[in-house]
Amino acid sequence: MLAPMEGVVEHHVRDILTRIGGLDGCVTEFIRVTDQKLPYKVFYKYAQELETNSQTPNGTPVKVQLLGSKPEPMAINALELVNYGAKSIDLNFGCPAKTVNSHEGGACLLRTPDRVYNIIKAVRDAVPKNIPVSAKIRLGFEDRSSYMENASAVESAGANELTVHARSKADGYKPPAYWHYIADIKAKLKIPVIANGEIWTIDDYIRCREQSQCDDVMLGRGLLSCPDLARQIKAHLSGEDYRPLIWLEICEMLFAYYQKTTPLYDERNCGNRVKQWLMYLSRQYPQAQIFFDEVKRKSTPQDIEDCFKKALDDCK
Incomplete structure (x- = not known):
C-alpha cells in the first residue's frame, strides 16, 4: 500500500508511483471534517479518482481518507463520499502534526480509545456493508502503552482493516520503528493488519514482516526516496530478474x-x-x-x- 502522506502524495504522485508498479492500493491525503457536510469540490480536490471508479489511471484502487473528531459529521461525510463514488473509506488516527492534534484530530485521539471506537462505529453504521472501512493508528500518543487498547477499539467498532504506524506520536518519525508491537496486535485481532513505518529497502521490508508477522505493508517516505521500491519488493518475492530504476x-x-x-x-x-x-x-x-x-x-x-x-x- 502507498501511505497517505499529507501535503506530498496527491493524485499525480499516486498516478506516477502506481504506473511504476508493485502497489496494490493507495490512500488519499486526509480530508478534514469539522461540523459540516463537505461539498463535492472538497472531496474531488483530494480524491480526483472519484471520477474514475476510485482507481488511479492504471487501475490501482484508492481509499479516501477522512480526519475528524466528531462521530456524526464523520459518518455524514463518509456516506457522502460513498454516494460520490468512493469504494473504501479510511479513517486517520495517526497524523502527528501539531496543528491537527491541537484541533482534536489525528493521533491525539489515541489518548481516548472510546473516541476512536465511537468515530469508527458511526462511520461503519452509516455506510453500506459492502464498503470497507479501515483505520490507521500509531502505537499511542505520549507513549506506546495504549497500542492494544486502541487496536481493539478499531476492531470492536467494526473496521474491516487496520494499518499501524509502528511509533507513537511522541516518537515522531525518528528511527527505529517498533514493529514487534504490531505482532502483538496481529496475534489478537481477527481483521487484517498492515505494518507501516521505516521501510526504506528490501531488507527493511523483510525485517518488518518478520518482526510484525504481517503479510502486508504500507510504504511512505521509503517509496518517495526509491519510487520503484514496491516493484523491487514484488520482484524479490517472485524471483523476477528486475533492474531498479536509474x-x-x-x-x-x-x-x-x-x-x-x-x-x-x-x-x-x-x-x-x-x-x-x-x-x-x-x-x-x-x-x-x-x-x-x-x-x-x-x-x-x-x-x-x-x-x-x-x-x-x-x-x-
Whole structure:
C-alpha cells in the first residue's frame, strides 16, 4: 500500500508511483471534517479518482481518507463520499502534526480509545456493508502503552482493516520503528493488519514482516526516496530478474511531473513539490542532492527547466 502522506502524495504522485508498479492500493491525503457536510469540490480536490471508479489511471484502487473528531459529521461525510463514488473509506488516527492534534484530530485521539471506537462505529453504521472501512493508528500518543487498547477499539467498532504506524506520536518519525508491537496486535485481532513505518529497502521490508508477522505493508517516505521500491519488493518475492530504476529514468519522471503540475501553482511556488521530492530522492540517489543544490534557490519556471535540462544532459 502507498501511505497517505499529507501535503506530498496527491493524485499525480499516486498516478506516477502506481504506473511504476508493485502497489496494490493507495490512500488519499486526509480530508478534514469539522461540523459540516463537505461539498463535492472538497472531496474531488483530494480524491480526483472519484471520477474514475476510485482507481488511479492504471487501475490501482484508492481509499479516501477522512480526519475528524466528531462521530456524526464523520459518518455524514463518509456516506457522502460513498454516494460520490468512493469504494473504501479510511479513517486517520495517526497524523502527528501539531496543528491537527491541537484541533482534536489525528493521533491525539489515541489518548481516548472510546473516541476512536465511537468515530469508527458511526462511520461503519452509516455506510453500506459492502464498503470497507479501515483505520490507521500509531502505537499511542505520549507513549506506546495504549497500542492494544486502541487496536481493539478499531476492531470492536467494526473496521474491516487496520494499518499501524509502528511509533507513537511522541516518537515522531525518528528511527527505529517498533514493529514487534504490531505482532502483538496481529496475534489478537481477527481483521487484517498492515505494518507501516521505516521501510526504506528490501531488507527493511523483510525485517518488518518478520518482526510484525504481517503479510502486508504500507510504504511512505521509503517509496518517495526509491519510487520503484514496491516493484523491487514484488520482484524479490517472485524471483523476477528486475533492474531498479536509474537516475536518468527518475529525473525524466520528475521532469514530467514538474511539467504536468506547474500550471496548478503560482509561479513563485512552481518548483516547491519537485524540491520536496528531491529531498526524499537524495537518500537513494546522490545525483538528487546535486540537483537539489542547483535548483533550491530557483523560483521561475524557466530557471527550473534549465536546471532540469542540465541534470538530464549530465546523465547522458
